[in-house]
Amino acid sequence: MTRTALVLGAGMVGVSCALALQKRGFTVTLIDRREPGRETSYGNAGVLARSSIAPLNNPSLYGKLAGYLGNGHPALNLSWRRALTRPGWLLRFLWEGRPSQAAARIAALDSITASTVERHRALMAEAGVAHRLRENGTLKLWRSEAGHAAAQAEHHFLKRHGIASRLLDRQGISAVEPHLNPIFRAGLLIPSNASVDSPGAVTAAYAALFAGRGGQIVQAEVKALTRQDAGWRAATDKGTFEAGIAVVALGPWSGDLLKPLGLDPRLDVERGYHRHLKPEARATLSRPIYDVDAAYFMAPMEQGYRVTSGVDLSFRDAPDAHRQIDGVTEAAREAFPLGAVAGETWRGARPTLPDSLPMIGEAPGNPGLWLAFGNQHIGFSTGPITGEMIAAMVCGETPPADPKPFRPERYIG
Ligand SMILES: Cc1cc2nc3c(=O)[nH]c(=O)nc-3n(C[C@H](O)[C@H](O)[C@H](O)COP(=O)(O)OP(=O)(O)OC[C@H]3O[C@@H](n4cnc5c(N)ncnc54)[C@H](O)[C@@H]3O)c2cc1C
Numbered sequence: 001m002t003r004t005a006l007v008l009g010a011g012m013v014g015v016s017c018a019l020a021l022q023k024r025g026f027t028v029t030l031i032d033r034r035e036p037g038r039e040t041s042y043g044n045a046g047v048l049a050r051s052s053i054a055p056l057n058n059p060s061l062y063g064k065l066a067g068y069l070g071n072g073h074p075a076l077n078l079s080w081r082r083a084l085t086r087p088g089w090l091l092r093f094l095w096e097g098r099p100s101q102a103a104a105r106i107a108a109l110d111s112i113t114a115s116t117v118e119r120h121r122a123l124m125a126e127a128g129v130a131h132r133l134r135e136n137g138t139l140k141l142w143r144s145e146a147g148h149a150a151a152q153a154e155h156h157f158l159k160r161h162g163i164a165s166r167l168l169d170r171q172g173i174s175a176v177e178p179h180l181n182p183i184f185r186a187g188l189l190i191p192s193n194a195s196v197d198s199p200g201a202v203t204a205a206y207a208a209l210f211a212g213r214g215g216q217i218v219q220a221e222v223k224a225l226t227r228q229d230a231g232w233r234a235a236t237d238k239g240t241f242e243a244g245i246a247v248v249a250l251g252p253w254s255g256d257l258l259k260p261l262g263l264d265p266r267l268d269v270e271r272g273y274h275r276h277l278k279p280e281a282r283a284t285l286s287r288p289i290y291d292v293d294a295a296y297f298m299a300p301m302e303q304g305y306r307v308t309s310g311v312d313l314s315f316r317d318a319p320d321a322h323r324q325i326d327g328v329t330e331a332a333r334e335a336f337p338l339g340a341v342a343g344e345t346w347r348g349a350r351p352t353l354p355d356s357l358p359m360i361g362e363a364p365g366n367p368g369l370w371l372a373f374g375n376q377h378i379g380f381s382t383g384p385i386t387g388e389m390i391a392a393m394v395c396g397e398t399p400p401a402d403p404k405p406f407r408p409e410r411y412i413g
Contacts, residue, residue: 047193133196137287291328294332
């Protein structure tokens with residue numbers, strides 16, 4: 001049982017944990033009910049978000065709340081039933097956004113995003129998918145005149161944290177992305193961000209790399225996780241699996257297997273949607289754009305132009321609510337010459353803790369049970385460093401980022 005590990009969940013976070021443990025000599029079994037990279041790690045916007053260092057619930061959210069609560073803004077769809085059934089979570093989420101917490105949380109996010117592109121570049125080369133990486137930044141765009149001030153404020157904020165960006169006016173935007181319709185007044189090009197043309201394929205390629213190095217991938221539904229004398233046991237619909245340690249990396253489902261162990265990580269979800277659209281004529285975008293006023297990403301993908309929606313705060317398993325994705329599909333058509341929708345509308349759920357930071361560490365009172373989830377809006381970007389942090393801590397090494405802000409004890413007593 002020594003140096004054996006079960007990794008539960010084969011999204012970007014779980015696959016990264018599996019690779020990092022394997023690199024340190026562990027015999028790893030990676031278990032997922034689907035093929036690797038078919039859930040949240042499939043449907044995201046594919047942005048390697050070096051610049052995402054401001055937590056979603058920052059002090060500026062308070063000023064926007066009134067505009068959001070009536071469900072008139074594309075950034076948020078709030079199910080009042082969910083809010084009233086679980087008011088504690090939402091209140092804690094708002095409370096964690098208070099000004100006194102901002103600097104520490106920005107520093108924490110900075111520590112896990114700083115090496116995002118470098119880590120993915122190395123893994124993509126090893127996995128033979130380097131051609132999927134675009135290192136030409138992301139472009140944030142504002143339609144209104146007020147966008148100039150907002151772009152400037154963000155430019156200065158990023159500069160204070162050592163992240164370069166370039167302010168653009170209407171002409172500058174056209175020079176960078178000539179096929180965008182001229183509806184944007186201000187832009188911010190962030191060259192240190194990168195993107196991929198298929199996050200699902202990249203996650204699958206990392207899983208194939210793990211398997212190629214001798215790792216075992218099991219497609220099975222995990223029903224329960226229990227402690228053994230010398231480790232952990234996962235009961236699945238395909239039998240039981242045992243190992244010295246277990247890593248829970250089940251994304252938005254991570255809480256389900258922990259609750260029977262008496263552990264409540266306060267994990268909730270922010271649902272989101274995507275659609276693919278074909279471009280009209282020969283229109284092209286060379287990098288993901290974020291339309292601030294209409295609250296969507298549009299990213300060039302293998303399957304077409306992927307438009308992703310804002311946050312849907314409904315119960316994780318409730319039926320789809322298409323108000324936001326319908327709205328942003330129309331808004332995207334104003335920005336760029338798009339034709340027909342290709343394929344189905346996809347729904348996923350960003351795994352979120354109230355302080356917008358992931359949980360990375362050993363579960364209190366449960367030696368050998370490691371938690372790696374809650375990567376919220378940037379889990380595709382931060383999966384690799386999450387895996388390295390877990391594997392380093394398991395082996396008693398110094399992790400590549402200070403683990404304190406991510407310790408499970410902040411929510412699990
Ligand atoms: C619309 C949208 C856009 C986004 N855009 C970006 C972006 O541009 N950049 C970025 O960095 N992040 C983005 N994100 C966030 C990112 O996608 C997530 O943070 C990340 O994918 C989470 O990865 P994960 O491995 O934790 O979870 P997942 O990828 O969901 O993996 C969890 C795995 O657990 C498995 N599982 C669950 N329960 C069981 C069980 N009982 N038994 C067996 N297997 C089980 C699932 O099948 C799944 O494969 C976006 C998210 C959304 C929704």
